Amino acid sequence: MKATIFDIQRNSYVDGPGIRTTVFFKGCNLKCRWCHNPESQSFEKQILFYQNKCTRCGRCKDLTVDDENFICFNDAKEICGKEYSVDKVLKEVIKDKAFYETSGGGVTFSGGECMLQIDFLLETLKKCKENGIHTAVDTAGHIPWESFDKILPFTDLFLYDIKAMNEEIHKKYTGVTNTRILKNLKKLLKSDVDVWVRIPVISGVNDTENEMKNIKAYFDINGYPEKVEFLPYHAMGEHKYETLGKSVEKFEVPDKEKIEKLKNIIVPY
Template sequence: MDGLVFDIQRFSIHDGPGIRTTVFFQGCNLRCFWCHNPESQPLSPRVQFFPDKCIVCAACVEHCPHHAHLMVDGRHIYVRDRCQTCGACVEQCFAQALIIKAKKMTVEQVMADVERDQAYYVNSHGGVTFSGGEPTLQAQFLLELLRASKERGFHTAVDTAANVPWRTLEQLIPTTDLFLVDLKAFDEEKHRAGTGVSNRRILENIRRLGQGSATVWIRVPVVPGYNDDAAELGKMAAFLADLPAVRKVELLPFHHLGASKYESLGLDYPSRGLKPPGEEAMASFATIFARCGLPVAGT
């Protein structure tokens, strides 16, 4: 069994308790305009080109069978429309101006990486987190990784936007110690405007998880001008306060760390003008959830 993975991050301390290894799955079925991992969104690999790293050596020009790299007046031009994602140029680019992050990995290959830090999991009460992209879109691969992790005694977490049929999430419950579920907006039209999809199924899935036996942490990206108002956050808090399995709410402030990735993919950066929320604003948003009796982190 194999799947498409775009990164494996060791010593992660932001994706669940303790020290963890986070496995990022390729492919997502939301299109959040503030996404800081746009390379994870397509269901298939993409070439990223970072012009500031290019040393204009022309190795890619020679090796591309589809003539997607050109040298014009000493400048490198990458013609994305011609690219067939064969990877030949990436292998030749020693400056790492060209990369393809997603790669096929078997369950055994992923677990070999995850096992490397098992001593840290024990000492820190950490474990492994499966994230994305959206890991539940590769449900069978995810399920096998969860089973393999539990066989080794690792604490498991699944980081999901929950925009999948309930049965997809339900089958994960026996092998998932913690669900990290994103909630981006409570208002349906706002959710659709920001992510491209309705939140009806997401809210229903959160309600079911929140009334069940699994432990759930909710993650709210705080995006200026989108969901950073008391009314919107108050509706989320009231909804979550009625769900006994929701043990924590994490507020994640918007940031610009993903900006250069948009350029590398030939995409416009839609969040250019946004100002990340300050500490004072984040603290006041936290009180909205705390007033409903919800433990809050990340402020």
């Protein structure tokens, strides 16, 4: 069994507790217009091209997406997406086990949407648990509940996005409605697993008091997650659209004061 993975990042402090290794699966069933990892959206391997670094040496003229080991000496072209077996992922993850143990960290499976390659994810989670590694799954939640059922026994933590409570806004900016996402989250909040809800804050999309009040009302009814994190939009992924030959939609970066104000509506302190 294989999965297409586009990155494995060690020493992450932002994808769950402690020091973590984050495994990024390729392919997503949402198309968030602010996505800072546009290379994660397609399930197919892709060639990223940084035109301004290219010296036109011609070495890559016959390059295909299957030439996984190709190296451009100017870092102008790279293949995005490699096929991994479960054992190959585990081998990478296990290298930092000592750091997980001392920091309370572990592995986080992310994407794209890692739950769309559910059988591979399930096998990898099982192996991680057999090796005593804390597991987190980062998901947008637009997935049949049966997939959650499969991985729940081997998942310690879900990192779960609420992108918008308003259904029309959700559909307009992500391509799908939030009905299934909110239903699944309700079930997760009632289960024993830990859940951290993450709210990307995007100017002109969901940065309103009304949106935050609706999230709070949802938690009041369905229960609060262990943690709520706010992820303000940043522009660091904008250049990646160019490397894929796509046009980029720009959003304003929200200021700190605004983020604090919105935070206080949900988690006052």
